[in-house]
Amino acid sequence: MTDRRPGHVLLGINVLVLxxxxxxxxxxxxxxDSFVDPGYWAEIGRTAERGTLDAIFLxxxxxxTDPAYDANPVRLEPTxxxxxxxxxxxxxxxxxxxxxxxxDPFELAERLLSWDNLTGGxxxxxLVTTRGAAxxxxxGLPDVPLREDRYERASEFVDVVRALWASAATGDEVRHHGxxxxxxxxxxxxxxxxxxxxxxxxxxxxxxxxxxxRVAEGVFAAELTKDQAIEHxxxxxxxxxxxxxxxxxxxxxxxxxxxxxxxxxxxxxxxDELHDAGPASYSLQWLSQAIGYDASKLELDEPxxxxxxxxxxxxxxxxxxxxxxxxxxAQIRRTKPTVREYLKxxxxxxSGHAGFVGTPEQLADHIEDWFHSGAIxxxxxxxxxxxxGLPVIADELVPILRKRGLYRHEYxxxxxxxxxxAGSPTPSPETL
Amino acid sequence: MxxxxxxxxxxxxxxxxxxxxxxxxARWDDLPVAFTVLGIDRIDASSPAATTLDASxxxxxxxxxxxxxxxxxxxxxQRDHPYNLARRVASLGHLSGGRSGVLLGTADAxxxxxxxxxxxxxxxxxxxxxxxxxxTAHDAGRAVRKLEQTWPYDAIVGDRAAKILVQSGRIVHxxxxxxxxxAGPLNAPEPATGASVVGWLxxxxxxxxxxxxxxxxxxxxxxxxxxAVVPLGDELPDGVDGIVLRPSADQSVAELLDTATRLLADGxxxxxxxxxxxxxxxxxxxxxxxxxxxxxxxVPQPQQSL
Ligand SMILES: Cc1cc2nc3c(=O)[nH]c(=O)nc-3n(C[C@H](O)[C@H](O)[C@H](O)COP(=O)(O)O)c2cc1C
Numbered sequence: 001m002t003d004r005r006p007g008h009v010l011l012g013i014n015v016l017v018l019x020x021x022x023x024x025x026x027x028x029x030x031x032x033d034s035f036v037d038p039g040y041w042a043e044i045g046r047t048a049e050r051g052t053l054d055a056i057f058l059x060x061x062x063x064x065t066d067p068a069y070d071a072n073p074v075r076l077e078p079t080x081x082x083x084x085x086x087x088x089x090x091x092x093x094x095x096x097x098x099x100x101x102x103x104d105p106f107e108l109a110e111r112l113l114s115w116d117n118l119t120g121g122x123x124x125x126x127l128v129t130t131r132g133a134a135x136x137x138x139x140g141l142p143d144v145p146l147r148e149d150r151y152e153r154a155s156e157f158v159d160v161v162r163a164l165w166a167s168a169a170t171g172d173e174v175r176h177h178g179x180x181x182x183x184x185x186x187x188x189x190x191x192x193x194x195x196x197x198x199x200x201x202x203x204x205x206x207x208x209x210x211x212x213x214r215v216a217e218g219v220f221a222a223e224l225t226k227d228q229a230i231e232h233x234x235x236x237x238x239x240x241x242x243x244x245x246x247x248x249x250x251x252x253x254x255x256x257x258x259x260x261x262x263x264x265x266x267x268x269x270x271x272d273e274l275h276d277a278g279p280a281s282y283s284l285q286w287l288s289q290a291i292g293y294d295a296s297k298l299e300l301d302e303p304x305x306x307x308x309x310x311x312x313x314x315x316x317x318x319x320x321x322x323x324x325x326x327x328x329x330a331q332i333r334r335t336k337p338t339v340r341e342y343l344k345x346x347x348x349x350x351s352g353h354a355g356f357v358g359t360p361e362q363l364a365d366h367i368e369d370w371f372h373s374g375a376i377x378x379x380x381x382x383x384x385x386x387x388x389g390l391p392v393i394a395d396e397l398v399p400i401l402r403k404r405g406l407y408r409h410e411y412x413x414x415x416x417x418x419x420x421x422a423g424s425p426t427p428s429p430e431t432l
Numbered sequence: 433m434x435x436x437x438x439x440x441x442x443x444x445x446x447x448x449x450x451x452x453x454x455x456x457x458a459r460w461d462d463l464p465v466a467f468t469v470l471g472i473d474r475i476d477a478s479s480p481a482a483t484t485l486d487a488s489x490x491x492x493x494x495x496x497x498x499x500x501x502x503x504x505x506x507x508x509x510q511r512d513h514p515y516n517l518a519r520r521v522a523s524l525g526h527l528s529g530g531r532s533g534v535l536l537g538t539a540d541a542x543x544x545x546x547x548x549x550x551x552x553x554x555x556x557x558x559x560x561x562x563x564x565x566x567x568t569a570h571d572a573g574r575a576v577r578k579l580e581q582t583w584p585y586d587a588i589v590g591d592r593a594a595k596i597l598v599q600s601g602r603i604v605h606x607x608x609x610x611x612x613x614x615a616g617p618l619n620a621p622e623p624a625t626g627a628s629v630v631g632w633l634x635x636x637x638x639x640x641x642x643x644x645x646x647x648x649x650x651x652x653x654x655x656x657x658x659x660a661v662v663p664l665g666d667e668l669p670d671g672v673d674g675i676v677l678r679p680s681a682d683q684s685v686a687e688l689l690d691t692a693t694r695l696l697a698d699g700x701x702x703x704x705x706x707x708x709x710x711x712x713x714x715x716x717x718x719x720x721x722x723x724x725x726x727x728x729x730x731v732p733q734p735q736q737s738l
Contacts, residue, residue, distance in 0.1 A: 023595075025590065025597050026592050026595070031590070032588050032589065032590025032597070033585075033588050033590075033621075033624070036526040036527075036620065036621060036623075036624075037526075038495065038496070038526070038527045038528075038529070041527070042496070061619075062515055062516065062519070062619070063619060064583070064603070064616075064617050064618065064619040064728070066600050066728075066729040066730075066732075067597060067598040067600055067603075068596060068597065068598055068599075068600040068601075068729065068732035069595055069596060069597055069732065069735060070597065071597060073619065074619065074620060074621075075519070075619040075620060076519075076522075076523040076526065076527070076620055077488075077516075077519040077520045077522075077523040077620075079488070079489060079492065079520070080488055080489075080491070080492040080495075080519075080520050080523040080524055080527065081492075081523060081527070082492075083488075083489055083491075083492025083493055083495070083496070084492050084493075084495045084496040084527040085496065086492075086493070086496065087492070087493050087494075087495070087496025087497040088496050088497075101558075102513070102515075102516070102556075102558075103513075103516065103556065104511040104512070104513070104553065104555050104556040105556075106511050106543055106544060106555060107511040107512050107516075107543070110486050110542070110543075111486040111488065111489055114485040114486035114489035114490070115486070115489040115492070117485065117489075118451060118485065118489055118490070118492075118493045134615075137614075137615035138515045138614055138615055138616065139513060139515060139558065139560070139614070140560045140612055140613035140614065141558060141559075141560065153557070180557040181555070181557050182547065182555070183544055183555070184544050185543065185544030188444065188480055188481070188482060188483050188484050188542060189483070189484060189485055189486070190448065190483055276737045276738065277595070277737070278595075279595055279735040280735055280736050280737060280738050281733075281735060283738060300738070340738055343738050344738055
C-alpha cells in the first residue's frame, strides 16, 4: 500500500488549552491568565484559519483536577469557548467534546444545534462517556464509578440527539421511550448550513469503536505505531461499512504530540527545555503509578534498588498494568539508569499518543508516510506550546504539504462536514 | 425615585434576527441600555415560538462579535444541571469581559417535561432529579453562584520561579447540598470581574404565593418587581428601578431598538454600554464563600527540575 494516494490529508489541532506540556504556561508570550483570555482564544482560531486547517478540537470533562502546575485541567465550556472563536473566524471547523453521561440529551441537542447554526455549519460534537467518581460527585451521584453501561447510554443518547436534530428540519415530534430516556418533543432551532453538527468519537476501546462505526464521522485516536494505526484504521472503516455506511463517511485522525524546530537539534532542545521546566512531581507520579512504588522516596542519583524492581510493593492494591510494569523493569535492568536518568529518558511516555520531535520538513515526511500507508486520513496535531507552535504549523508545515500536493491552498468547502468529506477517500476499500 | 434605566428582552425569533443581521447587532452593541435578556420566552411561561436558539450559544456569539452590549442568558433547571450551567456562565463571564450573567426561571417552555416528581434534571436519566418548583430553581441559582466562587481568580499567580501556575490550595469544594448535591470545584476560575450576575425572573403565572426571592439573586425581574418587564408598546409603570422592554414574537428587534432609542431620548436613564454588568447595575460584589470551605487540593510546593 505504498501507491500514491489521491486527495489531501485532513489537519486538526488538539487545543490542549496552552499546549500539551505542563510548562506551556511559562512561555514569555503568555500572561498568567491567557487560558481564560478571549484574545488568546481568538488568536488560536485566527492562526488555525490562516493555515486553512480543517478543525480545532477541545477536550472536555465536567470536573477539575489540580491546576497547580499546569493549565491543562482548566476547562472553559467548549460550546461557549468555540462559540466565541466562531464569531471571529469564518472557515475553520470547531469540535467540542461533551459527555453523554453528564448531560440531558434534549438540552445538549438544542445547544449543539444552536451553536452549529451560529457558526454557519462549522460545529462538531465529540461524544465521550466520561469515567470517574470526581465527575459523578458533581452530579449528585455516589462516590463510586458509574455502572459499566456508559456505552449503552451513549448509544441511546446519540440516537435521541440525532432524532431531535432531524425534528428541527422536519418539524415532526420525536417520540422516544427507551431504557434511559423518554423524550416527546421537537427542536425549534433552525437547521444549520450543514444541517446539524458533525459527530466525532474519541478513543479506541471496542465499545467506543463500535459506536464510532455506527455514527461517527470523525474519530480521534491514540496510535503509537504505524502498523497498529493501519489495523485500527481499517477496523473502524470496516465497522462503518458493516453499518451500511461508506468507509469515506468516517475520517480517522490520530493525535500527534509535537515539538518543532528549524533544525532537528533545535526541536530537541526545545522539547528538553520544556520538559525540564515542567514539574518534576509529574514524572514521579507517573513512575509511581507505573511501578506501584512511591517514587518520591527514591534517591534520584542512585540506581533503582532491587527490592523496588522485584515486585509491586502491594500487588493487591496495584492499579497499573502488570505487563507494562514488567516491560519497564526489564528496560531498567538492561540499561541500569539512575532514577533521574530514567525519568529524563521516559518522561510523559504514559499518554499513549505518539510523539514527534523535528523540523516541519520531517513532520511533512511523517504525515506523508502515514497517509500513503493508509494509516490515517489526517492528524490531530498537539503542539507542545500553542502560542508559538501553532504558527509554525500554519506558516511552515502547511506550505510544505501544499507544495507536495498533500494539502489544499484555500478553503474549498464552507462547512466542517464539507471539509471532512473533501479529504482523501479510503485507500483500497475493497480489501477492508 | 431616580429615573429608571432601560433594558431589553428578546424572545426566540429575536435571537435569530439579531444574530443574523450585522447592522442590527452593531446598533444593539451601541445602545445605552443596562442589559438584554436572551431568550426570556423560554422562562416566562409563554408558549414556545416557532423558532429559537439556546441562550448561552447566543451569548458566546455576542461575546465574540460585539464589544459593549451586556446580556443575561435565560436558563431553567428543567433539563439543565447547575454544574453544566455554571460552567457556561463562568465561561461567558471570561470571554465577554464580564458583560454577561444568567437569568433563572422555573420551567423551560421549549423543553419536554421530565419524569413526574423529578422534572428538574430527571430527564437526564441518571436516577436523580428534583421537582420543578421555584424552590428548585432558587437552589440552582445558589449552586451556580457557589460553584463560580470555588476557584478565586486571584489564585492564578503564574509564579515562574516556583513553577506554580495556580495557588490551588485556595480552590475549595462547593459541597452544595439542597435540591442538588454538588461537590465541585468548578473547572474554571471565577471571572476577573467577579462572580457573574445571577438574576431571577418572577413569573406572573405562579399559582399560590411565590417563594421569596433568594438573597443569592442580584436582580429580580418580574411583573411587580423593582425591575418591571413591560410588553413593547404598553404604558411604562412608575416607581421602578428599571424597565425591561419585551417585544412579542411578531414584533421585530428593529422595532424594539427604535422604541428603546426614543424612550432614552425621552428621558429614561441611559447606562453607558461597555464594561461589566455588575458595575453597570451598581451591584456590590457577591458575598464570598465561607472561610471554612473544604480545600480541594493540597497547597502547591515550589517545583525543581529533574
Ligand atoms: C484522542 C482522544 C481524545 C479523548 N478525549 C477525551 C475527552 O475530551 N474527554 C473524555 O472524557 N474522554 C476523552 N477520551 C477518552 C475516550 O473517550 C475513552 O473514554 C477512552 O479511550 C477509554 O475508553 P472507554 O471509555 O471507551 O472504555 C479521549 C480519548 C482519545 C484517544
